[in-house]
Amino acid sequence: MASVRLLIIGIVSALVLVSCGVVAAPANAPAQPELVAMPTVAPAAPAVGAPSLERDGSVAPDQRLPPFSERLVIKNASVSLEVASVTEAEAAIRQKAEQLGGFVVGVQTYGSGDSMQSTITFRVPAARFEEALSGVEGLARKVLSRSVSGDDVTEEYVDLESRLRNLEATRDRLLDLLARAEKVEDALRVNEALTDIQGQIEQIKGRMQYLKQNAAMSTITAELRPVPPPPVIIEEDAWQPEHVAREALRGLIEFGQGVVNLAIVLAIWSPVWLPVALFLRWVWLKVVRGRKKLQAPIPPGMPPAAPMAPPTEGSASSLG
DSSP, rough: OOOHHHHHHHHHHHHHHHGGGSOOOTTTOOOOOOOOOOOOOOOOOOTOOOOOOTTTOOOTTSSSSSOOOGGGEEEEEEEEEEEEEEHHHHHHHHHHHTTTOOEEEEEEESSSSSGOEEEEEEEEEEHHHHHHHHHHTOOOSSEEEEEEEEEEEEHHHHHHHHHHHHHHHHHHHHHHHHHHHOOOHHHHHHHHHHHHHHHHHHHHHHHHHHHHHHHHEEEEEEEEEEEEOOOOOTTTTTTOHHHHHHHHHHHHHHHHHHHHHHHHHHHHHHHHHHHHHHHHHHHHHHHHHHHHHHHOOOOOOOOOOOOOOOOHHHHHHHHH
């Protein structure tokens, strides 16, 4: 606030210096500028029962803020709920907001069917904030999370009121100077300063209105989720006898097709492999029969044949 006061004093001093050229000096006297009387900007007189001011013009720290019941607090709440039906819960919240004098700000929906989720934001009068929050939580099977916050903007609002009073007083003084200006240049400069002051006044009024509206209407955001289905004993995709039977039948059919295909190939290629197979079988039989003759057992009761003696010269001549 001290910076605003310095700004006001600077503007007033500049305007006073500019207005010095308006008054003409006497012809036989040295030029002495005549200053236009300009009272300093004084704050508005305090009303009866209003907080007293300190020497520097500011409100005493223990008296500048209103009592607790008149404070400006912007309330916000956010809850996450599990509900039986997201659609029905959303409709109930809309109806509840209208009954309490509020309105819905926005709705976001995700998914569809039994898995649909929704986030709804609505505003209600601050006096019905607790009632609205309790009503929303009453729709839930289970409250997953809950967050409530409040932003006290009373001090900012009081500061804005003080700045607004000072700026309006400065504007009134500038309007008085503008009405008394005799030169166009002086009027333009005063009008420029007046435009700047008026812009600051409108900006402060807009901010004050914003704070009052947000403190008067509280915001609640509710995230709605469906209740998860109960767990099943056997998962739907865990065991499928029909699927197993189909896979087994498919495997049997594929195996039969493979056997038939092999038989067709062998039949077509029989002129090539059949003679070779017959020859190999004949060779194998000959080998087996030869082994059997060498390993034939001696009948019982028959002495084993004596080994033949080598022929002598006499026997050889007799044979001759």
